[in-house]
Amino acid sequence: MPSEKKGHNYDYTIKLIPGNGGTVRNIHLTSKLFKYGIVSLIVSALLLIAVFCFAGYTFFSNKVDKQTIEDLQNANAIQQEKLTELAQKATQLQDSLDKLNAAEKELKSLSNVDAQTTDDSSAGQNADANGGQGGPVIAPDVQNLAEVLDNLEKRVAIHQENIENLRQALVTQRKQQSFISEKSITTPLGMPVNGPISSPYGFRWNGTDFHPGVDIAVDYGSPIRATADGVVTTAGWNSGGYGNMVDIDHGNGIVTRYGHASSVVVSAGQHVKRGQVIAYVGSTGFSTGPHVHYEVRVNDRPVNPASYF
Template sequence: MPSEKQCREYTIKLIPSDGGTVRNIHLTSRLFKYAIASLIAGGLLLIAVFCFAGYSFFANKVDKQTIEDLQNANTIQQEKLTELAQKATQLQSDLDKLNATEKELKSISNIDVPTTDDSSASQNVNTDGGQGGPVIAPDVQNLSEVLANLEKRVAIHQENMENLRQALITQRKQQDLMAEKSITTPMGMPTGGSISSPYGFRWNGTDFHPGIDIANDYGAPIRATADGVITTAGWNSGGYGNMVDIDHGNGIITRYGHASSVVVSVGQHVKRGQIIAYVGSTGFSTGPHVHYEVRVNNRPVDPSSYL
């Protein structure tokens, strides 16, 4: 016979709230245990389903956010690559302009300033020839390397341009100095006419003539042969008569003697070709003419080399 424990039954009463018929559900001990186990298993399964659903929801949300972050990062990287590529193109354009300007200035000024640019980087490229090699997509690293190289070469050519500018300034100063020296160096005849007495010994060696005599009509204009400052203007008792001295700098003085009249004064600045006096025959003279001297460091030299 089955034991009392095995035959134990459980009754579940279902009582309606409206006072209706009460229903009884009889369960044996084994069925009751099965029912309790099923309820627990079902609850655990329901909890597991809810947990998995929650995990899947949050995992998908995280994956979506990660994908968006990666897409944003990729967009930023592409924008940076585009910006770097544009900067590289602009720098190359600036470098080409610097090269062209540098060559033009060297050609115009005839100044050859040595370049310190990498010769291999500045070689002429013939795009008509064969080309090849692996195709590598540009990235931030190789574009940055290209930019760094271009910036370095632009800086080098800017330095070359500065050196060329300094060379041009020096050349301009030299040209100005030469021009100044040119206008202050005696050149040409102070008046028209012909040379009536040369420089050097004359009259059978009895007299040394420190200049040349230029015969011309009485009252003809006498002109400065170079720019300078008047240091003497007026009568000279040493035989020159009315005389003008002009200091041209660099130790050079020109002297004009025997004038009928002088129209400049001491301290006055005169230009080449400016009238300073008029032909006469004052002082030790036998007729109207100009005694013309060129003195270097206060010693007379042959004026013929300045004519």
């Protein structure tokens, strides 16, 4: 309780009364000391509050920072995984590009097509030996790797298109070669026997007779050979003056005829090859001696066989 002194200053007495009826103790405080005590309590309370606030701020701040670090680490891990994935894809695309480039060169070589190769993958491989390299060292990131992938994908697409064009050119070329080869073996070439021409193609006997083929003089019984591949359409006796005769259809309207044979060793419908024996030399039909009457007919009209020799 307060007690009044001079200048209206108060002294304070604090009584400590034990609950068991023991001795009561008195603590006397001057007004100044009491005020200091109150101020000290307030300051202590404020400091305690400040400490709690700072501790709480530090705790939550550390928690937020830890979460932020974890988020950044996760984001970095995801980015690294993405970079690794993009780098692997870039490597695979480059491998595919190298193979496509090699395939394109091979097709170009096989087809003999005068086409410029899309690019040369060996340029980078020979850089160390043939020239210098330089520039700033920049770590790959998602953006520049994506640009590289986009460029590689475009080059792969161009290669694929070029390869398809070369493949088509090669297919067309092989078809043409096959046609030429087939045509060459089905086009009459050379003479059915080796011997001198005893009667040429065209008018003879002072223009009184047109000779639709050539007569080739040769020994009796000599083999007569087909001058091209074809199918036998006639094999046997002809009453029109040819005697024993063989006709071979070579396709494309071309037929060869072999007359005056002593005997025929093929039959109608048989497929024969160039150089195959089809008959033997004789003098049957309208003939004055052993020889072969040889004709080349195009669309059922005789032409000069000499142009096929």
